Amino acid sequence: MITKILNRNALFLMAFLSGCFLRSQIRPTTIYGDYNGYWISQNNTASFVTTQDTNNLIGFNVGGVNYSTGVNNAALTANGIGFTNENYKAFPTSxxxxxxxxxxxxxxxxxxxxxxxxxxxxxxxxxxxxxxxxLRDGINGLDLSTAVFNIPTQNLTFFVNVLADINPTCIDDNTPDIIVTQVGAPSTNFDVFKFTDINGNTVGVQKDVNFSTVAPSGTALWSFYFAGTCPHNYNTGAGFSGTTRDVRVLTFKLSDFGITLSNYTSAQKFVQVLSGDSDVAFSAYSTNSMSMYCLENAVTAGTALDTKAGISSIARAGANADNWPMVRKGGFLALESNKKPFVITRSTTANLANITNPVEGMMVYDTTENCLKIYVNSATGWKCFNKKTCP
Known part of the structure; x- marks a missing residue:
């Protein structure tokens, strides 16, 4: 009797843990792409429509809800797909x-x-x-049709020295916060996903994913090139170029990683520990859930172009006068003075609403919040520009 009770309890515990595992990472029931204008995945492999050209992820269905990625909402609407408007971008990585x-x-x-x-x-x-x-090309970096295959085992940190500003209101909602991909033939080795603090210590819990247990959502036809040679020569080997691979997509919520209101400020990096057999198209995040910014050093390699135009209050200009502004490399316009500052349009926060038809990248100085603001988009509006951004 004791043995039966123990076995029954063990079975219950296994079922409980299995249920938690399945709920913590969700395969979208449907994914939508822009291949040939509009593409929809199928659950029946016999019905797969193989993509043969560029295919950006434009939406997906999780829990019976369609979410757009912000890539092409018009294509979803034109094909009768109702959706919750979201915006996803590939994690910047190098x-x-x-x-x-x-x-x-x-x-x-x-x-x-x-x-x-x-x-x-x-x-x-x-x-x-x-x-x-x-891993970040295509619209918003969400191209399912370009990838790096069999990346050697390593920690892929999105992005080295990137800090994730997590929106605490998104921690416990039901909207997916992170999308990950596997677009080749998966092995039984695990990829690991986790948030870490600035010192690399795991914040919350890590998620171990065996992609071979994840059902594919579609297939793609590929051309392959050797990544480890220069130039990247075409792979003519049997079973490579001109053959198909399955496309797999998973989504996570912040809470799946054990991110809570008490620890989210410690989550400074998102890390994917590659298995050695990983075939990654992209890993992406919701811009509503977190923002990314870089603390990278500037790229100084290569030859910078001359700055062709400039305004100066110092009596110099041209090739015969200190070669200015050409000496200021890599700019479109150079402004120079030793006693006159540059002043852009100033406005209170309330008066920003009076700017009709703002365009992305427009700048003002907000005298209420005392910061330089940039207009991001209609969803985000004006945002203080006080953190460096990733390319």
Whole structure:
């Protein structure tokens, strides 16, 4: 009798833990893309419509609710899809892994704007540039049709020295906060996702994901190029270019990671620990849930272009006068004075509402909040520009 009770309790505990695991990471029942204007995933693999060209994620369904990604809401509306308006962006990341493995690959769609991708039409990415480009290209960085395959085991930190400002009102809501992808043939090895503090210590709990247990949502046709060689030569091997791979997508909420009102201010980085078999198109975050900003050093490599135009209160200009403003490299316009400051439009917070038809990037100085403000979009409005942003 004791044995039966213990077994029954153990079975209950296993079922409880399994239920928690399943609820903590959710596979969207449907994903929507912009391949050929509009693409919808299928749960039946026999019904998959294989994408062969660029395919940005424009929406997904979780818990019976459609969420837009902000990429192309018009396409969802035109096809009769009602949705909750959200906005997602790929985490900014940069990595260059030295590996000569023939399985370490850049994947791009078989066709780009209808043009077959092969050795002649190959990626133009410089070998000096970061392969992270392929984890954040496309609209909002949400291109499901470009990826890096079989990335060697490492911690992929989004972004090195990036701090995540988490919106506490989003912690306990039901809206997905993070989207992750696996677009190749998954192994049984686990990818690990977690938030860490500034010293790399886990905040809350980490999530271990075995993508081989996640049902695919679609298939894509690929062209492959060797990521570890320069230039990135076309892979003509059997089973690679011109073949399909399954597309898998998962979503998480902040609360799935054990993020709470008492610890969210300690969550400074989002980290994906790659299994060594990871095939990543992107990992993305909701801009309503968190904001990202960089504390990176400036890029100083390469040749900067001359600044062609300038306004100066100092008696100099032109090639025969200190070569100004050409000597100020990399600018569109140079302003110079040793006694006159630059003053932009000033406004109270209340008067900002009087600016009709503001455009993204417009700037004013808010005299109420004492900060330089930039107009972001109709959803966010005006926001203080007091933190560096990522490229």
């Amino acid at each position: 990595f260059n892994t030295v590996s000569t493995s023939t399985n370490f690959l850049i994947g791009i769609p078989r066709y780009v704007n209808g043009v077959l991708q092969n050795q002649t039409n190959r990626p133009s990415l410089s070998c000096d540039a970061s392969l992270g480009y392929y």
